[in-house]
């Protein structure tokens with residue numbers, strides 16, 4: 280194992296990097312962040328920040344010299360940077376696994392190769408592909424193969440004649456056209472896998488997205504035990520077949536009747552796993568630090584039912600005017616654990632923080648979460 284006191288590194292300075300820093304520091308490690316920004320959420324808590332581009336050769340050399348092991352907190356880290364770092368220190372996830380998760384075409388093919396189902400889709404790589412679209416894929420959604428997140432890089436398509444302008448609006452980049460699915464619910468599984476090949480999964484999370492952005496996570500998911508097991512098994516299969524080392528999130532669509540489709544995967548901790556910080560013995564960020572440090576994986580048991588609410592920058596505005604949300608009212612609600620990411624500027628759609636609400640039962644957690652949502656003026660939680 281890597282001994283406490285040594286340096287661990289993280290590429291990216293966002294909130295996921297921040298929460299990783301805090302977890303690694305509580306295990307006694309020092310953390311260095313590589314991020315080009317000033318005042319980044321992770322940079323503010325890291326023991327050190329190297330302020331440079333993710334592909335900067337000198338910065339990567341410095342990070343590799345300082346750190347025994349390096350990970351990433353964002354999906355689109357250049358695979359070459361991971362390869363460069365791997366020459367001098369241990370890197371997880373590996374460049375190959377990251378490259379698959381970075382491209383929806385490769386991701387879907389990989390899931391299918393694992394014997395798992397995905398939504399019906401077709402690759403749109405060139406203009407001629409638009410004329411060969413199978414009518415059964417409509418209504419659908421056109422997604423850029425790379426660099427999309429939080430619903431960005433996606434256009435809903437109702438009719439074939441909308442395809443050309445949608446593809447133009449995505450810069451004619453390689454895309455997948457996916458059938459729009461009648462989803463019963465969305466769930467996700469965080470799986471962690473160590474260098475020794477052992478893996479663990481956290482309890483399945485039930486997710487509600489609004490406008491393509493995660494709004495609410497409810498755990499345990501309100502699905503039957505067999506489906507819960509299938510989701511955990513699918514995530515484990517993916518981690519094993521990728522020979523993955525680190526923390527990975529697999530997002531699923533559940534169709535009526537219980538059919539499970541792989542939506543996408545993220546080669547890092549995930550917003551839908553934030554509940555683990557307050558609700559589980561070990562958090563997804565502790566797990567990421569343990570994998571890096573080559574410690575045994577932690578216990579993923581959930582200690583209390585939880586509802587996580589995302590706090591987007593929209594909450595910092597009222598009638599278009601800046602005004603802080605009523606966090607004092609939230610702080611007074613029993614079971615509400617508040618996390619803010621220290622971002623200096625609120626913008627609509629920007630993730631500013633989250634609240635995990637713990638209860639003695641799931642109905643109790645939901646009731647308390649509804650109180651929190653009402654105090655903040657959030658849209659009511661569904662279901």
Ligand code: ADP
Nearest residue numbers: 398420427428429430431457458459460488491
């Ligand atoms: P992102 O990378 O932005 O998270 P996703 O592909 O996960 O992109 O899409 C974001 C959300 O949009 C999903 O969680 C889901 O709510 C909705 N969505 C995406 N694709 C489909 C689809 N084919 N059918 C129904 N809903 C979809």
Ligand code: MG
Nearest residue numbers: 429530542543
């Ligand atoms: Mg997603």
